Amino acid sequence: MTRARTDTVLVTGATGRVGHLVVDELLRAGVPVRALTRRPAHAALPAGAELVVGDLTVPASLDVALQGVGAVFLVWTPAVDTAAAVVARLAAHTSKQRRRVVYLSSPHQTPHPFFQQPNSLRGLHAEVERLLAVATLDVVVLRPGMFASNALHWWAPQIRSGDVVRWPYGAAETAPVDERDIAAVATRALLDGRHAGGDYVLTGPESLSQAAQVRVIGDAIGRPLRFDELSPDEFRRETAGTWPGSVVEMLLGAWRATLGRPAFVTSAVKEIVGSPPRTFSQWAADNAAAFADPRLAPTRPRANDR
Numbered sequence: 001m002t003r004a005r006t007d008t009v010l011v012t013g014a015t016g017r018v019g020h021l022v023v024d025e026l027l028r029a030g031v032p033v034r035a036l037t038r039r040p041a042h043a044a045l046p047a048g049a050e051l052v053v054g055d056l057t058v059p060a061s062l063d064v065a066l067q068g069v070g071a072v073f074l075v076w077t078p079a080v081d082t083a084a085a086v087v088a089r090l091a092a093h094t095s096k097q098r099r100r101v102v103y104l105s106s107p108h109q110t111p112h113p114f115f116q117q118p119n120s121l122r123g124l125h126a127e128v129e130r131l132l133a134v135a136t137l138d139v140v141v142l143r144p145g146m147f148a149s150n151a152l153h154w155w156a157p158q159i160r161s162g163d164v165v166r167w168p169y170g171a172a173e174t175a176p177v178d179e180r181d182i183a184a185v186a187t188r189a190l191l192d193g194r195h196a197g198g199d200y201v202l203t204g205p206e207s208l209s210q211a212a213q214v215r216v217i218g219d220a221i222g223r224p225l226r227f228d229e230l231s232p233d234e235f236r237r238e239t240a241g242t243w244p245g246s247v248v249e250m251l252l253g254a255w256r257a258t259l260g261r262p263a264f265v266t267s268a269v270k271e272i273v274g275s276p277p278r279t280f281s282q283w284a285a286d287n288a289a290a291f292a293d294p295r296l297a298p299t300r301p302r303a304n305d306r
Helices: 019-028 059-065 080-091 120-134 150-161 179-191 210-221 232-239 245-258 268-273 280-286
Strands: 009-011 033-037 050-053 071-075 100-104 138-144 164-168 199-202 226-230
Touching: 009 019, 019 033, 019 071, 019 179, 033 059, 050 059, 059 080, 071 179, 080 120, 100 120, 100 179, 120 138, 138 179, 150 164, 150 210, 164 210, 164 232, 179 199, 179 268, 199 268, 210 226, 210 280, 226 232, 232 245
Parallel strands: 009 033, 009 071, 033 050, 071 100, 100 138, 138 199, 164 226
Antiparallel strands: none
């Protein structure tokens, strides 16, 4: 691999669904990791990671965190107001070698109807990408599709209490990607300069309907599950007060738009990592226990938790 001049990598979003896995991957590779967090006492990261207090909404808080850092894993979830100031700090590198930034974005540019629904994050991701593109940085953009772990956040509560999953659009197909594969790609992009300028849509290896995904989970936990189709209005009523309305409408629109066509599937994970991405069946088998015991599942993410 062609690495950044310094081995130190700064990971933002280090406690998120992908960020904590990137920390793990980098430590396994023997790379010094600096993890940015607002609340270090609650970070629960491996002892090998150096915790540093910082907040993307307070750009000056990054000044110490960026010292000696040659590469940054960037996850952006706050409002875009401070993005320009943050990107300017990322580009202000004392070394003659440009700093490498791997940005976790979304497939908002992908011409598949599933990814073309109105979404408040589209504009945010596009603006951060624009700022990175004109900065003096080596940038890699990662665009993961549907996360496999959404199945835990969406369906596990129902599965723990019975054998029926009530959900809309059972025929809608997605290609869930395992977060471990996203983290593996991110790590290689952080450490290997050959990926500079890359723009990769990351998906799982197969297109599966939501009903089929529920059946796969049933196979993994050794208990047949039934998919009970909800109408969009029933879904709205059942999520009212617990889900943001904008997220509900975005998901309903995306599932409706993809009916009758397979999910968008890429080979990017295999091309970058060298091995095929994990199947949804593999993911379900590895996480089977979490469908029985809520203590083994991650906390419910925010709509923009990456």
